[in-house]
Amino acid sequence: MKKFFTWLDRTFIKPIENSKMPLGTFILIAYGYMVVRDMLEGVLETPGIGLAATTIITIEMLLMHFPLFYFMLFTVAIILIHFSTGHDIRKITRVLFIYSFIILIAPLVDPLFRPGGYNLAYPGDPRMILQGIKATFGLGKFYYGSSPGMLMEGYLGALLVAIYSGLRAPTTRRKVISILLAPLILIVATLTAGGLQMVVGAIFGGGVYATGGLISSATRKYSLVLLLPLIPLIWLGLWRYSREKVRLLLRSLKPFLLVLSALAAGAGFLFGWLNLRDVLVGVPRNPFDYIALFALLVLGVLAGSASLFFGNAYDPAVDTGDRRTYRRAAGGLFVLSMLLAWCLGYTALFIVIAFFVCGLVLHTTPLRLSRFAVSSSFFYALGMFILVAAGYSLFGMERTLSVFPWQLGLAVFLPLWAVLLGREFILRRARPRFEEEGEEGEER
Amino acid sequence: MKRSRISAGLIVAAVLAAAALAVLPPLLLGIGILWFIAPPLGLLAAAAILFRKNSLLMVAAILAVLAVSIAGVLHPMRLSPSQERQLKATAYFLKGQIFALQGDYAGALAAYEHSERAGLEHPWVAVQRAYCCNFLGRSENAYEIFARLMRDTLLGSLDVVHINYALSAMKSGNYKQGERAFWQALSYNFYPGYCYYQLGICYRLRNDQIKAEEMMTNAHRLCYERSQCSSILGAIAESRRDYARAEEFYRRALRENPENLTVYVKLGSLFYREGRVSDAREVLLEGVRISEWIPLNFRVYAMLLNNLGFVYAEEGQLSKAIPAFKQAIRVDPAFMDSYDNLAHLYIENKRFSDAVIVLRRALEVDPDYRPARRVLDQLLGVPEAGQPQ
Numbered sequence: 001m002k003k004f005f006t007w008l009d010r011t012f013i014k015p016i017e018n019s020k021m022p023l024g025t026f027i028l029i030a031y032g033y034m035v036v037r038d039m040l041e042g043v044l045e046t047p048g049i050g051l052a053a054t055t056i057i058t059i060e061m062l063l064m065h066f067p068l069f070y071f072m073l074f075t076v077a078i079i080l081i082h083f084s085t086g087h088d089i090r091k092i093t094r095v096l097f098i099y100s101f102i103i104l105i106a107p108l109v110d111p112l113f114r115p116g117g118y119n120l121a122y123p124g125d126p127r128m129i130l131q132g133i134k135a136t137f138g139l140g141k142f143y144y145g146s147s148p149g150m151l152m153e154g155y156l157g158a159l160l161v162a163i164y165s166g167l168r169a170p171t172t173r174r175k176v177i178s179i180l181l182a183p184l185i186l187i188v189a190t191l192t193a194g195g196l197q198m199v200v201g202a203i204f205g206g207g208v209y210a211t212g213g214l215i216s217s218a219t220r221k222y223s224l225v226l227l228l229p230l231i232p233l234i235w236l237g238l239w240r241y242s243r244e245k246v247r248l249l250l251r252s253l254k255p256f257l258l259v260l261s262a263l264a265a266g267a268g269f270l271f272g273w274l275n276l277r278d279v280l281v282g283v284p285r286n287p288f289d290y291i292a293l294f295a296l297l298v299l300g301v302l303a304g305s306a307s308l309f310f311g312n313a314y315d316p317a318v319d320t321g322d323r324r325t326y327r328r329a330a331g332g333l334f335v336l337s338m339l340l341a342w343c344l345g346y347t348a349l350f351i352v353i354a355f356f357v358c359g360l361v362l363h364t365t366p367l368r369l370s371r372f373a374v375s376s377s378f379f380y381a382l383g384m385f386i387l388v389a390a391g392y393s394l395f396g397m398e399r400t401l402s403v404f405p406w407q408l409g410l411a412v413f414l415p416l417w418a419v420l421l422g423r424e425f426i427l428r429r430a431r432p433r434f435e436e437e438g439e440e441g442e443e444r
Numbered sequence: 445m446k447r448s449r450i451s452a453g454l455i456v457a458a459v460l461a462a463a464a465l466a467v468l469p470p471l472l473l474g475i476g477i478l479w480f481i482a483p484p485l486g487l488l489a490a491a492a493i494l495f496r497k498n499s500l501l502m503v504a505a506i507l508a509v510l511a512v513s514i515a516g517v518l519h520p521m522r523l524s525p526s527q528e529r530q531l532k533a534t535a536y537f538l539k540g541q542i543f544a545l546q547g548d549y550a551g552a553l554a555a556y557e558h559s560e561r562a563g564l565e566h567p568w569v570a571v572q573r574a575y576c577c578n579f580l581g582r583s584e585n586a587y588e589i590f591a592r593l594m595r596d597t598l599l600g601s602l603d604v605v606h607i608n609y610a611l612s613a614m615k616s617g618n619y620k621q622g623e624r625a626f627w628q629a630l631s632y633n634f635y636p637g638y639c640y641y642q643l644g645i646c647y648r649l650r651n652d653q654i655k656a657e658e659m660m661t662n663a664h665r666l667c668y669e670r671s672q673c674s675s676i677l678g679a680i681a682e683s684r685r686d687y688a689r690a691e692e693f694y695r696r697a698l699r700e701n702p703e704n705l706t707v708y709v710k711l712g713s714l715f716y717r718e719g720r721v722s723d724a725r726e727v728l729l730e731g732v733r734i735s736e737w738i739p740l741n742f743r744v745y746a747m748l749l750n751n752l753g754f755v756y757a758e759e760g761q762l763s764k765a766i767p768a769f770k771q772a773i774r775v776d777p778a779f780m781d782s783y784d785n786l787a788h789l790y791i792e793n794k795r796f797s798d799a800v801i802v803l804r805r806a807l808e809v810d811p812d813y814r815p816a817r818r819v820l821d822q823l824l825g826v827p828e829a830g831q832p833q
Contacts, residue, residue: 046701046702046703117702144737213542256506259506260509271516275531275535279538280539280542282542282546373453396538397538403534405531411469415465418465419501419504420505421457421460424457426493429454
């Protein structure tokens with residue numbers, strides 16, 4: 001038996017754990033499996049969600065809603081396995097993402113049980129899991145939304161997690177505990193990913209997703225429910241991944257600038273409401289309208305941080321190794337910001353793209369306008385103003401730029417530009433002063 | 445010797461920041477209270493720049509944004525009359541879009557009309573208005589608007605306008621125009637599956653079964669609502685008394701979507717007509733079982749239960765037939781066939797008082813429901829209108 005597990009480890013686990021591929025490649029591989037699953041569901045399962053009849057819904061599902069569900073599931077599972085076994089989180093991530101192809105079992109197996117497959121749903125309801133376990137032993141029927149294939153995925157997943165935990169836990173006691181915890185880890189991960197949406201529905205009422213509001217699409221509301229908790233989970237995962245790098249990133253943040261970014265986005269929301277409240281009497285009313293406001297504040301912080309990291313990533317004064325860390329962090333935050341903006345609406349998404357264009361023009365070659373005080377402050381102020389517009393877009397939607405009063409635009413942009421110009425001068429004066437002091441010290 | 449710390453650049457930046465923060469927000473927004481808040485913040489910013497206190501400068505900026513936001517809540521912003529008008533018109537348009545997304549098409553239509561009255565005369569507003577009319581069943585109005593848009597504007601080339609024009613023409617009874625528009629849409633390759641499907645429905649309504657079959661087959665080939673297309677093809681075959689082919693189509697429809705509940709009703713009826721009562725029972729039971737899991741379409745659920753009750757009654761299983769009819773009434777009290785069938789079952793079994801109760805309940809739901817009234821009158825010995833006593 002021991003020989004078998006050693007062979008298993010040597011053949012299937014260690015090569016992946018020691019792989020030199022970057023984390024992004026593993027994420028892309030896992031994302032590939034997710035897309036394939038959606039496509040197979042579209043072809044082989046009942047109502048065909050893989051490629052929905054409406055293109056825009058297909059795009060939202062394929063690029064945001066379903067991947068977020070699976071990434072939430074995997075992130076929770078990775079963190080829990082890490083805590084139960086104490087094993088390197090990097091290696092766990094690689095192995096889990098590579099073997100995540102077991103999510104393809106359900107759409108391939110279900111049609112064998114029933115022509116046309118099943119109508120698969122998120123296993124977010126504990127009853128679904130309980131009924132599934134009962135159905136395995138012939139003690140009941142499947143809960144609506146589950147299927148034999150999903151059950152097989154669950155059992156196989158639990159088995160694989162148990163084997164991996166058993167192989168990697170350092171002591172016998174920990175091996176036993178982590179093996180026993182394996183099914184629980186999967187259940188917790190699944191319920192977190194699937195159940196969050198149901199919990200929100202249960203708190204605010206079932207109609208909360210389908211009754212419009214500032215976020216019109218139910219798919220984007222579901223995505224937002226997954227994305228907001230995923231952000232701190234990713235930070236937790238990264239903290240366990242490399243504390244030094246996370247510390248480096250946190251130290252390079254500029255809290256006042258981030259507060260200003262968040263405030264700008266929030267103020268945009270407020271200005272939109274103030275200008276349109278006598279006509280748009282139906283908003284904000286849906287609980288998601290307030291969640292959207294919170295998401296806007298988070299968006300301000302994420303986009304501002306991404307812009308700062310871009311700045312550091314292309315700053316020749318920064319150490320090469322650190323620059324790579326900044327570049328990766330900026331990329332990750334860029335993706336998260338875009339997803340968050342997308343959840344808020346298409347206008348917000350396009351406006352946030354404009355924000356990042358400002359960031360790129362500021363920090364990347366060949367322009368790198370951050371070299372000059374006036375242009376640097378101008379683009380920083382423009383970025384802030386764009387975040388105001390992003391907040392405003394929740395009310396103004398596609399017509400944001402038409403309805404945004406020019407007086408308000410100038411009253412926000414020009415003072416910000418002046419203040420940020422002052423900031424540039426302070427920062428530029430501060431640098432030679434340190435050098436001067438350094439020189440003076442040397443002379444003494 | 446220590447060099448001077450304050451450069452010309454810093455002085456310029458301080459003056460600019462002070463002026464911009466102190467003057468621009470109150471001046472541009474016309475909010476009086478800001479004259480008391482913004483100048484001190486401007487001075488704070490200038491001092492922060494001159495003393496090179498970056499954090500203090502950022503605090504001034506944060507306070508300025510907060511001040512503008514809070515002052516905006518307390519005092520409305522001063523806008524020009526044309527801006528006010530434009531804002532109102534656009535806001536009504538946005539309100540219409542929010543209503544439309546919520547499925548409140550009456551509210552959306554009213555908002556779009558407000559928007560047009562407030563000055564937003566854009567063809568796209570007319571498109572949205574017509575779209576709402578289509579949903580509200582005011583197809584004639586929708587057709588008029590779409591026809592005008594197709595004739596007078598460039599929006600006619602848009603797929604969504606073209607398709608909605610065709611649909612409104614069909615719905616408003618202008619079949620020829622609708623048919624032509626759908627064929628034209630096909631030539632432009634606008635949603636071909638949908639076009640074939642709608643043409644199939646149109647030809648079926650006009651009793652042209654051959655063309656309807658051809659259109660539905662094409663729609664099915666393009667994978668548009670496959671299960672529904674198969675179901676309609678089955679109905680066409682059934683209307684030709686080609687029961688074997690109809691069964692084939694219905695079975696295919698169930699393979700394509702086992703949750704298409706109307707197909708269970710159709711297949712059950714087909715089996716019953718062919719005398720395959722036990723097959724009908726199995727199919728209807730499967731439909732009922734799925735309906736229990738997906739209680740969305742209560743009318744179809746009630747139809748399944750009603751038909752199942754009928755089959756049980758045919759098999760002489762009274763103890764199963766009566767609960768099936770009763771459940772059908774519970775599921776959809778407005779589905780009157782269930783009252784009828786249950787009452788007749790009671791009458792056949794000489795349970796007249798139960799039949800009277802059921803018929804009275806039917807009349808409570810729909811006082812104008814004639815079949816129940818007639819049977820109830822017969823049971824109670826009331827002469828029919830026009831008959832001598």
